[in-house]
Amino acid sequence: xxxxxxxxxxxxxxxxxxxxxxxxxxxxxxxxxxxxxGSGPIGxxxxxxxxxxGYKTLTIIKVVMAxxxxxxxxxxxxxxxxxxxxxKDIDRFVKVIxxxxxxxxxxxxxxxxxxxxxxxxxxxxxxxMSILNARxxxxxxxxxxxxxxxxxxxxGMSTHWTCAVPHFLKGLERPxxxxxxxxxxxxxWQTLYKAAxxxxxxNTDQFDESIRHNLVLDTLQKAYGDRDVQPLPLACxxxxxxxxxxxxxxxxxxxxDIFTNAAETNGYFKLLTNLLCSRLAYEGTDPVKIVxxxxxxxxxxxxxxxxxxxxDEQKKYYIKAKIYVIAAGAVCTPQLLANxxxxxxxxxxxxxxxxxxxxxxxxxxxxxxVVLKQDLVDSAGDLSGKPAWWQAAVNRHRExxxxxxxxxxxxxxxxQVTIPATLERPWHTQIHRDAxxxxxxxxxxxxxxxxxxxxxxxxxxxxxxRILFESDIHDAYSMPxxxxxxxxxxxxxxxxxxxxxxxxxxxxxxxxxxPGSSPQFMLPGLALHLGGTVRLGxxxxxxxxxxxxxxxxxxxxxVGGNGVxxxxxxxxxxxxxxxxxxxxxxxxxxxLRKSGGPTPPNPLAILTxxxxxxxxxxxxxxxxxxxxxxxxxxxxxx
Ligand SMILES: Cc1cc2nc3c(=O)[nH]c(=O)nc-3n(C[C@H](O)[C@H](O)[C@H](O)COP(=O)(O)OP(=O)(O)OC[C@H]3O[C@@H](n4cnc5c(N)ncnc54)[C@H](O)[C@@H]3O)c2cc1C
Numbered sequence: 001x002x003x004x005x006x007x008x009x010x011x012x013x014x015x016x017x018x019x020x021x022x023x024x025x026x027x028x029x030x031x032x033x034x035x036x037x038g039s040g041p042i043g044x045x046x047x048x049x050x051x052x053x054g055y056k057t058l059t060i061i062k063v064v065m066a067x068x069x070x071x072x073x074x075x076x077x078x079x080x081x082x083x084x085x086x087x088k089d090i091d092r093f094v095k096v097i098x099x100x101x102x103x104x105x106x107x108x109x110x111x112x113x114x115x116x117x118x119x120x121x122x123x124x125x126x127x128x129m130s131i132l133n134a135r136x137x138x139x140x141x142x143x144x145x146x147x148x149x150x151x152x153x154x155x156g157m158s159t160h161w162t163c164a165v166p167h168f169l170k171g172l173e174r175p176x177x178x179x180x181x182x183x184x185x186x187x188x189w190q191t192l193y194k195a196a197x198x199x200x201x202x203n204t205d206q207f208d209e210s211i212r213h214n215l216v217l218d219t220l221q222k223a224y225g226d227r228d229v230q231p232l233p234l235a236c237x238x239x240x241x242x243x244x245x246x247x248x249x250x251x252x253x254x255x256x257d258i259f260t261n262a263a264e265t266n267g268y269f270k271l272l273t274n275l276l277c278s279r280l281a282y283e284g285t286d287p288v289k290i291v292x293x294x295x296x297x298x299x300x301x302x303x304x305x306x307x308x309x310x311x312d313e314q315k316k317y318y319i320k321a322k323i324y325v326i327a328a329g330a331v332c333t334p335q336l337l338a339n340x341x342x343x344x345x346x347x348x349x350x351x352x353x354x355x356x357x358x359x360x361x362x363x364x365x366x367x368x369x370v371v372l373k374q375d376l377v378d379s380a381g382d383l384s385g386k387p388a389w390w391q392a393a394v395n396r397h398r399e400x401x402x403x404x405x406x407x408x409x410x411x412x413x414x415x416q417v418t419i420p421a422t423l424e425r426p427w428h429t430q431i432h433r434d435a436x437x438x439x440x441x442x443x444x445x446x447x448x449x450x451x452x453x454x455x456x457x458x459x460x461x462x463x464x465x466r467i468l469f470e471s472d473i474h475d476a477y478s479m480p481x482x483x484x485x486x487x488x489x490x491x492x493x494x495x496x497x498x499x500x501x502x503x504x505x506x507x508x509x510x511x512x513x514x515p516g517s518s519p520q521f522m523l524p525g526l527a528l529h530l531g532g533t534v535r536l537g538x539x540x541x542x543x544x545x546x547x548x549x550x551x552x553x554x555x556x557x558x559v560g561g562n563g564v565x566x567x568x569x570x571x572x573x574x575x576x577x578x579x580x581x582x583x584x585x586x587x588x589x590x591x592l593r594k595s596g597g598p599t600p601p602n603p604l605a606i607l608t609x610x611x612x613x614x615x616x617x618x619x620x621x622x623x624x625x626x627x628x629x630x631x632x633x634x635x636x637x638x
Contacts, residue, residue, distance in 0.1 A: 013341060015281045015292050021317035023064060023272060032064045032268075033592055035293050035321035037277040037336060038328035039067035039077060040156025042560040044254035045199060045578050046325050049585035051258050051267035053614060054592075061592065062268040064319060066275040066295050068328075068477065069153035075632055076259060076271070077155030077251035079163075081435070087245055090414070091447065093435035097160045101149035101437060104331055104482050104525075107139040110146075131473050131481075138346075138470060138483045145362060145484045147437075148525030150331055154273060157329070157528065158250035158574070162434050163235040165202045165575040167193055169421050173458070173569040174576070175536065177547045177583070178607060188609050192579035195615035200235040200578060201249045201628035207231060209242060209389050210413035211380050212372075216431055216451060216510060217417050219376065223509045224419065232418040232430060235575075237628055242389065244411030253628050254578070274298040276477055278316065280324060280340040280557070287600045288352060289555045292318035310478065323588050323598055327560035327581070330530040331467070334563065335479050337534070337544075338469035345480075346468050352553065355544050357469070359461030361531040361568055364488060364496040366455040366503050367438075368519040370511035371445055381407025408448045415451055419506070421570050427499040428570035430454040431506065437526070441514065451510055455503040457496040458568035460489050461532040463542075486524065492568070496521070529573050533563035536580070539603065546601040549584035556591070556598040558584055586614045 024030055034050055036043045047063050054061030073080060080086070080100075086093040108129040116122075123129070129137040151157045168174035170186070178185040196202075207213040213231070220229040235249035262269035272295075279294040294316050301309055309315065326333045334357040338344040343351030344358075383391045397409040404410075414433035421428050431453055441450045459465070465487065469480035488496065504519050513519070537543025540552045549564055551557040560581045562573040569576075591598040616622050 013279075013281060014283050015318065016316075018294065018316045018318050021295055021319045023270060023319065027062075027268070027270065029062050029268070030320070032062045032319065032321040034061065034063045034323045034325060034588060035319050036063065036065040036325045036327060037293065038156065038326070038332070038561070039065055039154050039251065039271055040327065040329060040561070041158045041200065041251040041254050041574055042577050042581050043156075043325070043327035044077065044251040045581040046327060046560060046585050046588070047269055048199070048254055048256055048258055049582060050589060051262050051269045052256075053585075053617075054267060054589055060268060061589075064321065065269070065271045066277045066293065066319065067154055067271060067273050068276040068298070069151075069273065071154040071273050073155065073159060074635060075252055077159065077255055078632070079161075079248040079250035079252065080159050081248050084245070086435075090433065090435050091440035091442075093160075094437065094440040097435060097437045100151045100153070100157075100160050102152070103134045104148045104150060105136045105139045105144060105484055106134045107141040107144055108135070108137050109141045111135055133476055134481070136470075136473060136481050136483055138473070140485075143485050143487050145486050145525030145530070147523035148331065148484065148530055149528065150329055154271065155251040161250070161574070162436070162572070163248050164418075164430060164572040165197070165200060165233050165235050166418065166420065166428065166571040168567075168569055168571055168576050172421065172423060172426055173567055173571060175547070175565065175567050178609065179538070180606065184609055188583075189579070191610055191612065191615060192582055193575070195582050195618040196575050196578040198618040199254055199582070200575065201237060201253050202233055202235050202575065203237060204231045204233045206234065206236055206238045206246065207413050207416045210415065211390060211393065211408055212412055212448065212451075213415040213417065214390075215372070215376050215380060216415040219509055220417065220419070220431065220506065227419050229417065229419050232416040232432060234416060244413060246413070247628070247632070249628060253631060256631065277326075277328070277336060278339060278479065279336070281318065282340065285352060286553050287555050288553055288557070290324045290557050292320050293324055295319055314478065322592060323556045323558065325558045325560060325588070330533050330561055330563040331482055332479075333559055333561055334467060334533045335469055335482060339480050344467060344469045345471055353544055353551065355535065355537075355540075355542050357467040357533045358463050358465075359532045359535055359542065359566070360465050360467060360486060361459045361461050361565070362486060362524060363459065363527040363529050363570060364457040364492070364499070364524070365522045365527045366496070366500045366519060367453065367517075367522050368503065368507055369439060369441065369450050369452050369514040369517035370507050371449045371514050372451060372511045376510070377406065377408065377449065406446065406448060410448070412448065425502060426458055426495055426570060427502070428456040428572070429503070429506070431510070438522070439517065445514060450514060453503050453507050455499050456527055456529070456570045457492060457499045458570045459492045460568050461535065461566060462489060467533060529562060529569070531562050531565040531569060531573060534559040534561070535566040536564045537566055546603070547583075547607055548587035548601065549580060550587060550601045552603070553600050555600050558588060560584060582615065583610045586610050589614075
């Protein structure tokens with residue numbers, strides 16, 4: 001925690017006297033085309049598109065990426081749930097998720113221990129609270145996002161995510177990119193969603209041969225004939241038909257082969273790990289030109305000195321590029337922009353980005369777990385009229401495991417069902433079994449009987465709901481401490497109440513509540529679908545960037561991630577954020593070809609569709625990308 005005096009956040013700051021990062025010398029590239037902060041699925045989308053598609057019109061696109069975390073999977077950015085041990089016991093993965101998440105802001109009230117031995121140390125001035133590791137004396141408990149968390153590591157949160165990839169509902173969640181023609185806007189989303197689905201490997205049929213999936217699906221389809229009950233779209237594939245094993249997709253699949261084969265298409269790509277992008281150096285205020293990304297090599301800090309360097313003691317480098325993309329997650333993207341002096345400081349005068357981390361959105365979330373009804377489970381063992389795969393699975397299970405009282409095979413894939421949001425019921429639903437940071441079932445009940453219900457509501461982006469970044473309190477990485485100011489609006493508070501009733505209605509059709517997991521609202525932030533922090537829009541006052549994701553007034557700054565989504569949304573947002581990044585990558589590609597260099601967005605310009613040529617690889621006949629099924633080599637020795 002730095003105790004050194006900090007510069008004021010609203011002072012424009014150009015290049016300081018720091019050296020260039022060694023990557024410039026190692027690569028022989030004095031200026032990269034594109035610098036990307038963050039290696040999650042969105043940073044990966046920018047990298048893949050630019051490196052692999054750029055060659056068509058430019059000789060070479062040189063991309064360098066900085067990731068603050070380490071590579072902690074053997075295959076870069078791989079989903080950790082692909083390990084056999086977690087597929088055999090999904091509850092064990094809960095601990096992996098918990099280990100991957102760090103809280104963003106902990107209010108002082110959560111740090112008080114009234115039962116502490118009176119002789120233990122306490123501050124002599126009670127107004128001074130601990131500020132270590134996200135403890136935040138300015139965080140009010142009443143409007144916090146208690147469970148908002150971040151993941152640091154190659155692949156970001158996609159190394160543990162649930163992989164649900166629904167489309168946003170038009171007219172409710174889906175932002176309007178092209179306002180002058182509904183047909184064009186529909187066509188644009190169709191293009192972008194199709195490409196995003198190919199990039200992340202979206203499927204809806206990988207659980208078709210699961211007994212429990214069919215039991216849940218049939219029961220709910222019969223109960224709610226008018227509600228389009230359907231399989232939950234997931235970014236995964238089953239390793240072979242009938243196999244219990246699934247490969248869950250992550251940023252690994254988005255990166256594809258660019259770690260090894262960037263040069264094949266004349267591109268250049270390098271991902272630098274343990275490298276924190278702390279600030280963007282810039283010139284001018286309107287337009288603003290980013291002239292360097294200030295980075296800190298955390299490994300060098302770890303190995304280079306017996307003292308952890310703080311404040312001005314830290315050694316910093318610059319990475320220079322023509323265009324800078326910040327895709328560091330919904331919290332760390334505005335944090336980096338705030339630390340650069342662009343906005344979101346407490347009482348900051350005339351910020352360059354006034355809308356930075358205002359209008360934030362979050363999802364009130366309801367959860368429960370049910371134990372399937374007796375007659376439902378018994379019906380699984382009644383084989384009359386069941387498909388051949390079902391009969392074979394139950395017969396084999398009974399033959400091999402005569403002691404098991406249940407007809408459901410041990411490795412029957414989990415149910416994965418959804419009832420999509422509608423205008424009347426504006427919430428996203430997941431009726432499934434999967435690991436999250438909570439909801440493991442423990443030893444008392446057989447996991448095959450348990451179904452989780454997760455209902456996600458929405459929230460309008462209103463200016464009062466925001467994140468402030470403190471200039472005098474820092475997180476463990478010496479970045480400004482986020483403070484949340486978030487309260488659900490009346491409208492959505494009421495909808496959340498109705499949502500809870502809907503969830504209990506659906507739960508009732510399936511079974512009885514698992515003791516300890518009766519219907520409850522979860523802590524705010526737990527959905528980890530924070531939105532709006534760097535929202536796209538059409539006007540400077542209320543948005544950070546235009547619908548090409550280029551920041552207003554900046555020549556060469558782009559933003560990515562769930563923070564760009566300006567509308568309320570209940571569905572899981574990553575597919576939509578990938579879609580918007582695909583569009584943004586095309587704009588970057590266009591800017592790189594401009595003879596005088598990149599220029600700021602024009603708020604009066606009429607935006608156009610992303611050309612099909614930019615996403616032609618998404619058509620089956622043109623698939624020149626490695627497919628998800630053949631991406632990963634088997635690894636049998638070290
Ligand atoms: C348990 C769980 C379940 C989820 N389930 C789903 C789901 O089913 N569907 C869905 O759509 N979404 C889901 N999500 C959310 C999903 O993982 C995120 O939406 C997605 O990963 C966001 O991608 P991103 O690239 O924008 O950010 P992230 O994945 O957060 O990646 C950002 C990266 O930036 C790095 N970084 C941060 N600051 C800096 C800096 N200053 N310098 C350099 N690097 C930096 C971080 O270390 C991180 O690796 C889930 C998440 C979790 C944890």
